[in-house]
Amino acid sequence: EPEVTQTPSHQVTQMGQEVILRCVPISNHLYFYWYRQILGQKVEFLVSFYNNEISEKSEIFDDQFSVERPDGSNFTLKIRSTKLEDSAMYFCASREGQGSGNTIYFGEGSWLTVV
Amino acid sequence: TQLLEQSPQFLSIQEGENLTVYCNSSSVFSSLQWYRQEPGEGPVLLVTVVTGGEVKKLKRLTFQFGDARKDSSLHITAAQPGDTGLYLCAGPPLGGDMRFGAGTRLTVKP
Numbered sequence: 001e002p003e004v005t006q007t008p009s010h011q012v013t014q015m016g017q018e019v020i021l022r023c024v025p026i027s028n029h030l031y032f033y034w035y036r037q038i039l040g041q042k043v044e045f046l047v048s049f050y051n052n053e054i055s056e057k058s059e060i061f062d063d064q065f066s067v068e069r070p071d072g073s074n075f076t077l078k079i080r081s082t083k084l085e086d087s088a089m090y091f092c093a094s095r096e097g098q099g100s101g102n103t104i105y106f107g108e109g110s111w112l113t114v115v
Numbered sequence: 116t117q118l119l120e121q122s123p124q125f126l127s128i129q130e131g132e133n134l135t136v137y138c139n140s141s142s143v144f145s146s147l148q149w150y151r152q153e154p155g156e157g158p159v160l161l162v163t164v165v166t167g168g169e170v171k172k173l174k175r176l177t178f179q180f181g182d183a184r185k186d187s188s189l190h191i192t193a194a195q196p197g198d199t200g201l202y203l204c205a206g207p208p209l210g211g212d213m214r215f216g217a218g219t220r221l222t223v224k225p
């Protein structure tokens with residue numbers, strides 16, 4: 001079964017450093033997402049991406065964050081100047097279309113620890 | 116305030132018991148999805164409900180979408196320890212992108 005893959009599975013970074021989290025969505029999917037989940041807390045929407053541009057973003061997704069689809073397969077989340085509170089599991093997700101029956105599929109997540 | 120309110124937040128039961136968890140909103144959703152998440156892993160889709168009033172069964176799990184498409188419930192019959200996990204409802208409100216509830220953390224004790 002096709003799946004969303006994410007790398008790295010775990011990254012430890014120093015506060016103030018830049019981090020890039022990578023995702024390979026399912027190949028025929030057109031809508032891409034990043035969510036995050038701080039340990040023990042709820043899954044929070046960060047951003048959605050379609051047709052090479054951001055279609056919606058949350059208040060969490062400030063200037064510190066950016067997304068990019070540098071080629072036909074990868075979808076990246078960049079976090080500039082990381083802060084301690086950025087420590088979380090970051091999930092990439094994708095879906096084929098936006099119709100009500102279109103399922104969103106999640107990757108296994110990338111654990112980010114900022115020290 | 117949460118767009119999707121899930122209740123209860125925590126539920127601990129004995130093996131063999133039945134349970135129902137709820138997902139409520141004041142907004143209309145074009146569909147709702149239920150996920151189960153294990154610690155350290157991504158959410159895994161259980162079911163998608165699309166039509167108001169729809170009921171879907173997945174073995175011992177029964178999912179219902181409210182007639183007005185503002186709420187949903189998940190009923191588990193004869194719970195087993197393997198059902199332990201975080202149950203999340205999620206959906207796109209009309210015109211919006213996927214949002215998650217805070218989840219119900221279920222523990223089934225043997």
